[in-house]
Amino acid sequence: MGDKENQEVGTSGQENTLPIGTKSPITVTVGTKGPVLIIGAGLIGGSLGMALARQGVEVYLRDASPTAVSLAASLGAGKVWESGLPAPRLVVVATPPDVTANVVEASLQEFPAAMVFDVSSVKTPIVSAVLASAAEAAARYCSVHPMAGKEVNGVGAASADLFTGRPWVIVAHEKTSSAAVLAARTLGTDVGAFLIALDPQEHDRAVALVSHVPQLVSSLMGGLLIEAPVTALELAGGGLRDVTRVAASDPRLWNAILSGNAPAVKTILEELQRNLSDLIAGLDSGQTTSETPTDPWSTSAVGAVNTVMTRGNEGVGRIPGKHGDAASQYGQVAVLVPDEPGFLGRLFQEIGQANINIEDFRLEHSLGQARGLAIIYVIPASVEPLTAHLQGAGWSVASL
Numbered sequence: 001m002g003d004k005e006n007q008e009v010g011t012s013g014q015e016n017t018l019p020i021g022t023k024s025p026i027t028v029t030v031g032t033k034g035p036v037l038i039i040g041a042g043l044i045g046g047s048l049g050m051a052l053a054r055q056g057v058e059v060y061l062r063d064a065s066p067t068a069v070s071l072a073a074s075l076g077a078g079k080v081w082e083s084g085l086p087a088p089r090l091v092v093v094a095t096p097p098d099v100t101a102n103v104v105e106a107s108l109q110e111f112p113a114a115m116v117f118d119v120s121s122v123k124t125p126i127v128s129a130v131l132a133s134a135a136e137a138a139a140r141y142c143s144v145h146p147m148a149g150k151e152v153n154g155v156g157a158a159s160a161d162l163f164t165g166r167p168w169v170i171v172a173h174e175k176t177s178s179a180a181v182l183a184a185r186t187l188g189t190d191v192g193a194f195l196i197a198l199d200p201q202e203h204d205r206a207v208a209l210v211s212h213v214p215q216l217v218s219s220l221m222g223g224l225l226i227e228a229p230v231t232a233l234e235l236a237g238g239g240l241r242d243v244t245r246v247a248a249s250d251p252r253l254w255n256a257i258l259s260g261n262a263p264a265v266k267t268i269l270e271e272l273q274r275n276l277s278d279l280i281a282g283l284d285s286g287q288t289t290s291e292t293p294t295d296p297w298s299t300s301a302v303g304a305v306n307t308v309m310t311r312g313n314e315g316v317g318r319i320p321g322k323h324g325d326a327a328s329q330y331g332q333v334a335v336l337v338p339d340e341p342g343f344l345g346r347l348f349q350e351i352g353q354a355n356i357n358i359e360d361f362r363l364e365h366s367l368g369q370a371r372g373l374a375i376i377y378v379i380p381a382s383v384e385p386l387t388a389h390l391q392g393a394g395w396s397v398a399s400l
């Protein structure tokens with residue numbers, strides 16, 4: 001990490017009210033200092049703009065699409081950027097990954113006093129390209145990755161609460177200044193996320209496993225449905241919906257993410273392929289043929305399935321905060337709660353005061369964090385009134 005400091009950005013804060021799991025809103029310091037220019041006013045850029053603007057930070061928006069930028073401004077994500085406005089202290093590039101390095105490089109040149117961040121889902125190719133071209137200016141560049149999103153893109157799906165309680169990965173490179181890292185940390189904290197630091201290669205290996213290959217598995221499963229008989233599709237229940245939710249994601253965005261992380265994605269796909277081959281071989285050995293009817297519950301078939309099932313149970317049990325889910329007929333409201341005595345009691349009391357019944361409850365802990373997400377299950381008709389009641393009482397409600 002370089003030692004070029006810019007104490008102007010992300011260090012001295014502005015006072016504002018940010019309710020975090022307290023009954024009465026508390027006054028906290030918003031560390032991110034505007035103006036912030038967000039380039040790419042879609043799902044992530046729009047959500048970031050909304051999260052900052054609602055805390056009083058000056059946010060400007062720029063996008064290759066005039067419609068996208070106007071829509072984002074009309075939804076409260078910031079003001080449309082135009083020449084003559086004060087230069088931004090911070091530029092956040094939230095464009096698709098394949099154009100991100102170019103936009104970062106152009107921003108470092110256009111705004112010589114600004115920090116520049118990107119939020120791309122893949123890091124190695126972008127950080128390498130910026131380092132190769134930006135020289136000195138690279139000290140002002142830090143990459144971040146909010147591990148929060150949706151299968152729907154565009155600012156229409158954006159939400160100010162998108163990052164609340166979610167991981168915010170700081171991906172610094174060898175030239176990133178400590179001031180840029182501090183500003184990247186401050187931004188993540190200001191939008192309610194929790195911080196994790198990784199280098200670009202570690203980041204790309206990790207997201208290949210927890211985000212990129214899961215996307216492909218979901219899409220591959222979705223693809224199997226193209227030729228499926230309608231009678232089969234009519235039977236679809238929660239299992240299929242859970243596995244295929246992200247198959248609805250935008251191909252243009254994911255083409256860029258997955259090709260950009262090809263080496264790490266390929267390594268995990270090869271492991272998946274070996275596991276699939278073992279399973280198929282095990283099932284095959286139990287097949288009944290017309291000449292030699294065999295037992296479908298043969299030791300080898302059951303053994304192969306059991307290996308997949310028990311390894312799946314073991315692996316999924318390691319996901320922090322995901323040890324089972326309540327019945328999907330309930331709606332969910334997620335509330336950020338500090339990990340301190342009395343807060344859950346106060347939350348439950350508040351829900352009682354709204355005269356809303358809690359059908360089920362789950363607490364998601366984030367590793368090493370002093371707060372968690374309380375997931376409250378209620379009947380679907382109670383989701384909106386409960387959200388409004390809790391927000392009115394100063395609780396921080398996250399979108400799910």
Ligand SMILES: NC(=O)c1ccc[n+]([C@@H]2O[C@H](COP(=O)([O-])OP(=O)(O)OC[C@H]3O[C@@H](n4cnc5c(N)ncnc54)[C@H](O)[C@@H]3O)[C@@H](O)[C@H]2O)c1
Nearest residue numbers: 040042043044063064068094095097120121149150153154
């Ligand atoms: N979607 C997710 O779940 C998610 C989560 C975390 C990070 N990300 C990353 O965030 C970035 C944005 O993703 P998104 O889901 O918000 O996409 P999006 O399609 O909703 O928004 C991208 C926006 O960038 C604009 N754009 C494209 N090229 C541009 C250019 N050259 N200059 C200016 N604007 C340009 C588009 O018009 C669009 O409005 C991507 O790098 C993605 O990898 C996405």
Ligand SMILES: O=C(O)C(=O)C[C@]1(C(=O)O)C=C[C@@H](O)C=C1
Nearest residue numbers: 121146147148149150151211246
């Ligand atoms: O929840 C979703 O719909 C997402 O796809 C979000 C998700 C993820 O895989 O977790 C997708 C890509 C991003 O880079 C970060 C987050």
